[in-house]
Amino acid sequence: MNAQPEENERSKAGTVLKAAEQGSGGSGILVSGNSRPLDDIDRNLRCPFLDSTFRQPTIILKVKSFIQFFVLVILSIASQSGAFAAEEKKAPEAKQEIEFGGGVKMELVLVNPGKFTMGSPVTEKGREAAESQHAVTISKAFYMGKYTVTQEQYEKVMGSNPSKFKGAKKPVENVSWDDAQEFCRKLSTTSAKTVRLPTEAEWEYACRAGSATAYCFGDDEAGLAEYAWHGTSGTTDPVGEKKPNAWGLYDMHRNVYEWCQDRYGDYPAGAATDPQGPVEGADRVMRGGCWVTSPGDCRSAHRIKVSPSIRGVDFLGMSFGFRVVVAPH
Numbered sequence: 001m002n003a004q005p006e007e008n009e010r011s012k013a014g015t016v017l018k019a020a021e022q023g024s025g026g027s028g029i030l031v032s033g034n035s036r037p038l039d040d041i042d043r044n045l046r047c048p049f050l051d052s053t054f055r056q057p058t059i060i061l062k063v064k065s066f067i068q069f070f071v072l073v074i075l076s077i078a079s080q081s082g083a084f085a086a087e088e089k090k091a092p093e094a095k096q097e098i099e100f101g102g103g104v105k106m107e108l109v110l111v112n113p114g115k116f117t118m119g120s121p122v123t124e125k126g127r128e129a130a131e132s133q134h135a136v137t138i139s140k141a142f143y144m145g146k147y148t149v150t151q152e153q154y155e156k157v158m159g160s161n162p163s164k165f166k167g168a169k170k171p172v173e174n175v176s177w178d179d180a181q182e183f184c185r186k187l188s189t190t191s192a193k194t195v196r197l198p199t200e201a202e203w204e205y206a207c208r209a210g211s212a213t214a215y216c217f218g219d220d221e222a223g224l225a226e227y228a229w230h231g232t233s234g235t236t237d238p239v240g241e242k243k244p245n246a247w248g249l250y251d252m253h254r255n256v257y258e259w260c261q262d263r264y265g266d267y268p269a270g271a272a273t274d275p276q277g278p279v280e281g282a283d284r285v286m287r288g289g290c291w292v293t294s295p296g297d298c299r300s301a302h303r304i305k306v307s308p309s310i311r312g313v314d315f316l317g318m319s320f321g322f323r324v325v326v327a328p329h
């Protein structure tokens with residue numbers, strides 16, 4: 001009764017052994033007839049060390065399985081590492097800092113790409129003709145200064161403080177567009193980052209922070225008391241003491257006017273992506289109003305044109321400062 005199963009076992013064992021001799025780990029061709037391996041099986045089946053026939057092929061199979069498993073683990077780790085690298089590229093950190101030494105640093109907030117309507121509706125209180133509405137796409141993320149550049153930061157970079165209203169944590173003012181360019185150039189060198197002024201579109205996009213109203217918080221100018229300084233003490237105020245907008249940016253309305261990179265000019269007639277302003281023109285754009293300006297002149301869409309060499313103090317008693325942007329890398 002046991003003859004048939006025994007025959008099958010012999011056949012299987014012969015197959016495995018033959019495969020082992022061929023180095024194929026057991027996947028070789030079926031051995032049949034009275035071949036030498038089968039004779040070996042017969043001899044081994046009769047010897048006291050019956051299991052030795054199967055030991056060698058079993059080890060080979062185990063080694064092969066281990067190698068396959070090891071390769072899979074390596075491939076899996078490599079694949080996951082690639083995925084993590086891709087995620088890091090897609091998702092820059094929410095904030096950045098620039099160290100100036102001596103405990104002075106600049107905080108920057110990530111502004112993600114998006115679309116918004118630049119300019120104001122004709123119904124907006126305080127609106128001016130130069131604010132024609134048009135669709136703008138900001139295609140690239142950037143970091144923007146959480147606050148305008150302070151006097152202690154400016155002094156670290158430029159070695160001087162031209163501000164009229166002194167205070168380490170107050171915004172630097174009495175600076176021209178040319179001064180701001182020099183600050184950005186020097187800070188780009190020392191920080192190894194690309195530091196520049198925001199474009200006018202980047203500034204309004206960041207100021208609105210998703211809002212479509214006159215101010216970042218709504219249409220009612222009474223809300224300015226919570227978000228903007230209005231010079232009740234006859235001076236500028238330290239940065240970051242009022243409420244930030246929805247994207248964590250402070251003092252976009254008032255305190256100091258902020259220089260933008262662009263030349264001043266008419267907006268494009270249609271939609272625009274990453275607009276850079278006109279290619280020609282003497283004046284540069286300033287945004288956000290300052291501590292002496294009326295509520296209408298610190299709206300999100302409000303814009304003025306100023307010669308790049310003017311520092312502000314003698315310009316209707318206004319305060320001119322700036323904040324910077326940095327590319328996300």
Ligand SMILES: [Ca+2]
Nearest residue numbers: 251252254288
């Ligand atoms: Ca401001």
